Amino acid sequence: xxxxxxxxxxxxxxxxxxxxxxxxxxxxxxxxxxxxxxxxxxxxxxxxxxxxxxxxxxxxxxxxxxxxxxxxxxxxxxxxxxxxxxxxxxxxxxxxxxxxxxxxxxxxxxxxxxxxxxxxxxxxxxxxxxxxxxxxxxxxxxxxxxxxxxxxxxxxxxxxxxxxxxxxxxxxxxxxxxxxxxxxxxxxxxxxxxxxxxxxxxxxxxxxxxxxxxxxxxxxxxxxxxxxxxxxxxxxxxxxxxxxxxxxxxxxxxxxxxxxxxxxxxxxxxxxxxxxxxxxxxxxxxxxxxxxxxxxxxxxxxxxxxxxxxxxxxxxxxxxxxxxxxxxxxxxxxxxxxxxxxxxxxxxxxxxxxxxxxxxxxxxxxxxxxxxxxxxxxxxxxxxxxxxxxxxxxxxxxxxxxxx
Ligand SMILES: Cc1cc2nc3c(=O)[nH]c(=O)nc-3n(C[C@H](O)[C@H](O)[C@H](O)COP(=O)(O)OP(=O)(O)OC[C@H]3O[C@@H](n4cnc5c(N)ncnc54)[C@H](O)[C@@H]3O)c2cc1C
Numbered sequence: 121x122x123x124x125x126x127x128x129x130x131x132x133x134x135x136x137x138x139x140x141x142x143x144x145x146x147x148x149x150x151x152x153x154x155x156x157x158x159x160x161x162x163x164x165x166x167x168x169x170x171x172x173x174x175x176x177x178x179x180x181x182x183x184x185x186x187x188x189x190x191x192x193x194x195x196x197x198x199x200x201x202x203x204x205x206x207x208x209x210x211x212x213x214x215x216x217x218x219x220x221x222x223x224x225x226x227x228x229x230x231x232x233x234x235x236x237x238x239x240x241x242x243x244x245x246x247x248x249x250x251x252x253x254x255x256x257x258x259x260x261x262x263x264x265x266x267x268x269x270x271x272x273x274x275x276x277x278x279x280x281x282x283x284x285x286x287x288x289x290x291x292x293x294x295x296x297x298x299x300x301x302x303x304x305x306x307x308x309x310x311x312x313x314x315x316x317x318x319x320x321x322x323x324x325x326x327x328x329x330x331x332x333x334x335x336x337x338x339x340x341x342x343x344x345x346x347x348x349x350x351x352x353x354x355x356x357x358x359x360x361x362x363x364x365x366x367x368x369x370x371x372x373x374x375x376x377x378x379x380x381x382x383x384x385x386x387x388x389x390x391x392x393x394x395x396x397x398x399x400x401x402x403x404x405x406x407x408x409x410x411x412x413x414x415x416x417x418x419x420x421x422x423x424x425x426x427x428x429x430x431x432x433x434x435x436x437x438x439x440x441x442x443x444x445x446x447x448x449x450x451x452x453x454x455x456x457x458x459x460x461x462x463x464x465x466x467x468x469x470x471x472x473x474x475x476x477x478x479x480x481x482x483x484x485x486x487x488x489x490x491x492x493x494x495x496x497x498x499x500x501x502x503x504x505x506x507x508x509x510x511x512x513x514x515x516x517x518x519x520x521x522x523x524x
Contacts, residue, residue: 121148121312121313121314122148122149122150122311122312122313122314123147123148123149123314123315124137124140124147124149124150124313124314124315124316124317124513125150125151125302125304125311125313125315125316125317126150126152126317126319127151127152127292127316127318127319127320127327128151128152128153128318128319128320128321129151129152129153129155129158129159129272129276129288130158130159130161130162130163130272130319130321131159131268131271131272131498131499132319132321132494132498132502132505132506133151133153133319134151134158134159134272134275134276134279135275135502135503135505135506136317136319136505136506136509136510137149137151137275137279137284137286138275138278138282138506139506139507139510140510140513141278141279141282141283141284142278142282143510145282145283147284148283149279149283149284149285150287150311150313151279151284151286151287152287152290152291152292152304152306152311153286153287153288153289153290154289154290154291154292154307155288155289156288156289157288158272158273158276158286158288159268159269159273161321161322161397161464161465162321162322162464162465162466162467162495162499163268163269163272163499164268164272165399165462165463165464165465166268166464166499167265167375167385167496168265168266168268168377168379168380169209169263169264169265169360169377169500170190170193170194170204170263170264170265170266170500171186171190171263171496171497171500172186172187172190172209172234172235172237172260172262173186173187173190173229173232173233173234173497174211174225174228174229174232174234174237174258174260175225175228175365175372176228176479176497177228177478177479178231178232180478180479181479182478182479182480182497182501183232184232184504185504185505186232186497186500186501186504187232187234188501188504189497189500189501189503189504189505190497190500190501192503192504193266193271193500193502194264194266196271196503197266197271200274202266202267202270202271203266203267203270203380204264204265204266205264205266205380206261206262206263206264207263207264207265207359207360207378208248208259208260208261208262208263208358208360209259209260209263209359209360209361210240210245210248210249210252210254210257210258210259210260210359210360210361210362211225211257211258211260211362211363212245212252212253212254212256212257212361212362212363212364212449213255213256213257213364214253214254214363214448214449215255216255218363218364219255219256221364221365221367222256222258222364224367225258225364226239226258229258229260234260235262236259236260236261236262237258237259237260238258238259238261239256239257239258239259240256240257240258240259241255241257242254242255242256244257245257248358248359249357249358249359249361250358251356251357251451251452252361252449252450253448253449253450253451263359265377265378265379265380266380267380268499271502287308289307289308290307291307292304292306292320292327292330293305295327295330295331295332297331297487300314301314302314302316302487302488314487315487315488315489315513315514316331316487316488316489317488317489317491318331318489318490319491319494320491321467321494322339322341322396322397322465322467323339324339324467324491324492325337325339325469325492327490328483328490328492331485331488331490332485333483333485333488333490334485335483335490335492336417336471336472337417337469337470337471337472337477337481337492337493338411338412338415338417338418338469338470339396339467339468339469339470339492340392340412340418340421340468340470340476341392341393341395341397341398341408341465341466341467341468342371342390342391342393342465342466342468343388343389343391343392343393343398343399343436343463343464343465343466344371344387344388344389344390344391344463344465344466345387345389345391345436345442345463346385346386346387346388346461346463346464347385347386347387347439347442347446347458347459347460347461348383348384348385348386348458348459348461349383349384349386349457349458349459350456350457350458351383353384353457354382354383354384356376356384356450356452356457357376357378357384357450358378359378360375360376360377360378361375361376361449362376362449363375363449366428368425369390369425369428369476370468370477370478370495371390371466372496373445374386374389374435374442374445374446375387375449376449385461386446386458387442387461387463388463388464389435389436389442390432390466391432391433391435391436392429392433393465395408395409396408396465396467397465398465399462399463399464399465400463401436401437415470416472417471417472417475418470418474419474420472420473420474421476422474424474439455439458440455442458443455443458446458466495466496467493467494467495468493468495469481469492469493477492477493479493480494480498480501480505481493482508482509482512484512489509489512489513491505491509
């Protein structure tokens with residue numbers, strides 16, 4: 121019998137398990153992960169950027185936890201000897217019509233306390249990124265890149281050193297509340313715990329329903345496809361070059377990211393995926409598609425965004441369209457510079473009205489917490505999100521009070 125069972129060995133589950141044991145060292149904690157390795161899904165398939173917090177509505181959880189969490193994450197890396205690289209970032213307006221959205225971002229950045237933020241013109245942009253083209257930009261000099269898999273590994277070691285148990289290759293199939301505790305039926309042995317924390321990422325809504333939580337949001341998977349630049353062309357980019365994002369969407373647009381190892385990623389786009397873990401274009405899950413088609417929120421979302429969805433799909437099936445999006449920022453990019461690279465899938469929660477949830481979303485039900493929306497910048501914010509989750513738990517001064 122455990123005090124707390126965390127489902128999900130991505131960065132949110134790991135950070136939460138770690139924070140809980142730091143706060144209440146006597147907690148008997150079990151963390152379950154269905155894959156043989158931790159951090160296999162979103163945490164291991166992202167852009168690796170420690171975001172600054174500029175994009176998010178002031179006062180939102182994303183704004184607060186990203187700024188706080190980003191600083192703490194870099195400190196965590198420093199303490200653990202995990203490599204980070206401050207590459208800096210520019211958000212570039214290419215056309216006049218993007219200037220007002222750029223100004224809004226600047227205001228948000230200032231309201232959110234983003235360090236070092238400056239507005240720059242084309243000359244300074246050319247100094248920073250000689251191959252980028254734009255009429256104005258925001259410069260964020262402190263933005264860094266990291267390897268979130270390494271960070272997740274360090275968090276897992278902390279959990280085990282503090283006495284927590286991590287079990288991989290263990291998929292939770294059923295969850296029931298009986299005799300004052302949760303009973304979990306898994307692909308390995310069954311287990312029981314007093315309190316449940318659902319950090320199931322792409323499956324968090326299903327796990328919530330299994331545990332009897334009545335919320336109506338659904339996870340809709342959006343694949344993000346990447347290309348990498350051929351090594352001899354990686355000098356086209358010095359740091360991170362982003363477009364001005366569409367304010368109607370929680371995605372950032374196709375951008376250039378110089379990764380820790382110097383490789384440059386171009387992407388990701390945001391294509392509706394036909395499987396929650398559909399990393400390739402042809403991956404289809406009948407169950408995932410059927411659930412999607414039966415969800416009214418999906419149809420309402422589609423009615424609103426079909427035009428945008430179609431253009432993202434075009435960019436997915438037609439590499440030339442993808443190239444054109446990237447060339448807006450770096451005109452000298454050529455088709456032969458790009459090689460296909462592994463993709464990631466975002467777990468984006470959508471509600472019954474078809475609204476893409478903009479902020480992080482956590483739902484508390486008796487003896488359980490469910491993380492339903494933790495897309496970007498949740499990896500950046502993970503340490504701060506974890507503390508926020510743990511602060512919502514029924515923890516006594518010296519011990520954990522999860523029973524009953
Ligand atoms: C393309 C892309 C680019 C991104 N770029 C960035 C970025 O640059 N910076 C940033 O901060 N964020 C970025 N993000 C977002 C970031 O990766 C996620 O916010 C973060 O990784 C979410 O972590 P998680 O633990 O919630 O989810 P996950 O990492 O997906 O972990 C959930 C885990 O739960 C497990 N699980 C699910 N169901 C079960 C079950 N039934 N039983 C047991 N285990 C289960 C899964 O196997 C998985 O390992 C990006 C995401 C994507 C997809």
